[in-house]
Amino acid sequence: MTSKKIGDVVLDVRNISLRFGGVKALTDISFDVREHEVRAIIGPNGAGKSSMLNCINGVYQPQDGSISFRGQTFKHMNSRQVAEMGIARTFQNLALFKGMSVIDNIMTGRNLRIKSNLFMQAIRNPFGIGGAQKEEEAHREFVEHIIDFLEIQAHRKTPVGQLPYGLQKRVDLGRALAMEPKVLLLDEPMAGMNLEEKQDMSRFILDVNDEFGTTIVLIEHDMGVVMDISDRVVVLDYGKKIGDGTPDEVRNNEEVISAYLGTSH
Numbered sequence: 540m541t542s543k544k545i546g547d548v549v550l551d552v553r554n555i556s557l558r559f560g561g562v563k564a565l566t567d568i569s570f571d572v573r574e575h576e577v578r579a580i581i582g583p584n585g586a587g588k589s590s591m592l593n594c595i596n597g598v599y600q601p602q603d604g605s606i607s608f609r610g611q612t613f614k615h616m617n618s619r620q621v622a623e624m625g626i627a628r629t630f631q632n633l634a635l636f637k638g639m640s641v642i643d644n645i646m647t648g649r650n651l652r653i654k655s656n657l658f659m660q661a662i663r664n665p666f667g668i669g670g671a672q673k674e675e676e677a678h679r680e681f682v683e684h685i686i687d688f689l690e691i692q693a694h695r696k697t698p699v700g701q702l703p704y705g706l707q708k709r710v711d712l713g714r715a716l717a718m719e720p721k722v723l724l725l726d727e728p729m730a731g732m733n734l735e736e737k738q739d740m741s742r743f744i745l746d747v748n749d750e751f752g753t754t755i756v757l758i759e760h761d762m763g764v765v766m767d768i769s770d771r772v773v774v775l776d777y778g779k780k781i782g783d784g785t786p787d788e789v790r791n792n793e794e795v796i797s798a799y800l801g802t803s804h
């Protein structure tokens with residue numbers, strides 16, 4: 540973990556507050572994410588972790604604060620813009636098409652690129668149908684690479700709904716990777732998994748980080764996993780930030796310990 544090169548701040552979250560009626564989901568949250576980092580967000584249920592990712596990817600619009608991506612500051616992120624800028628995410632509850640094959644599900648992650656490329660092609664060469672087919676083939680090839688990378692070749696044509704849960708989560712990761720993201724937001728990628736599935740998923744996350752240089756923002760409940768694979772950790776509790784630092788710093792933070800033991804409430 541220590542040998543890799545962490546770069547400049549790529550994502551800068553400043554003073555974000557988000558309310559739903561009377562519920563304060565997030566209160567004045569600030570943290571940054573550096574290029575090539577594995578940055579974890581942890582905290583008890585209802586702490587605001589998913590809400591934080593939803594602010595970053597434009598699903599929720601915070602009442603206060605701002606988010607900068609590669610130096611460009613936004614009051615509200617816009618979902619499509621976020622995807623186009625290179626931020627992809629997976630969901631806490633799987634958002635896959637259960638009746639569709641593995642390959643077709645991962646291909647849906649490619650749509651954003653297919654559309655923009657076809658559009659560019661239509662401008663350059665309005666009669667270039669052959670070109671569009673080549674483009675489609677290149678995308679299929681890219682998807683096959685992802686399938687190899689995630690070691691799910693045997694399931695390429697299987698409807699996703701027929702796969703064990705751990706593999707479905709891997710397909711969901713593949714769908715996000717198909718966007719070739721700079722930053723990958725993962726919402727509890729290991730929830731509901733057994734130990735072996737968790738170890739596999741941890742390895743894939745580290746491989747993505749390592750081989751593609753993708754910056755990872757990861758929500759995870761399993762403290763062991765978080766401590767193993769993260770460079771830095773943000774801790775939320777009741778919508779407030781109560782800790783931020785290396786796994787060791789966070790592990791020894793009194794406020795974090797009591798939040799996790801439930802003695803602070």
Ligand SMILES: Nc1ncnc2c1ncn2[C@@H]1O[C@H](COP(=O)(O)OP(=O)(O)O)[C@@H](O)[C@H]1O
Binds near residue numbers: 559562564584587
């Ligand atoms: N769409 C929503 N409408 C109303 N309340 C919400 C919504 N999303 C989240 N919340 C509330 O915000 C708080 C934080 O939720 P969430 O971000 O899902 O926490 P976590 O992911 O840490 O478990 C909770 O009290 C939750 O009920």
Ligand SMILES: [Mg+2]
Binds near residue numbers: 588589590631
């Ligand atoms: Mg959540």
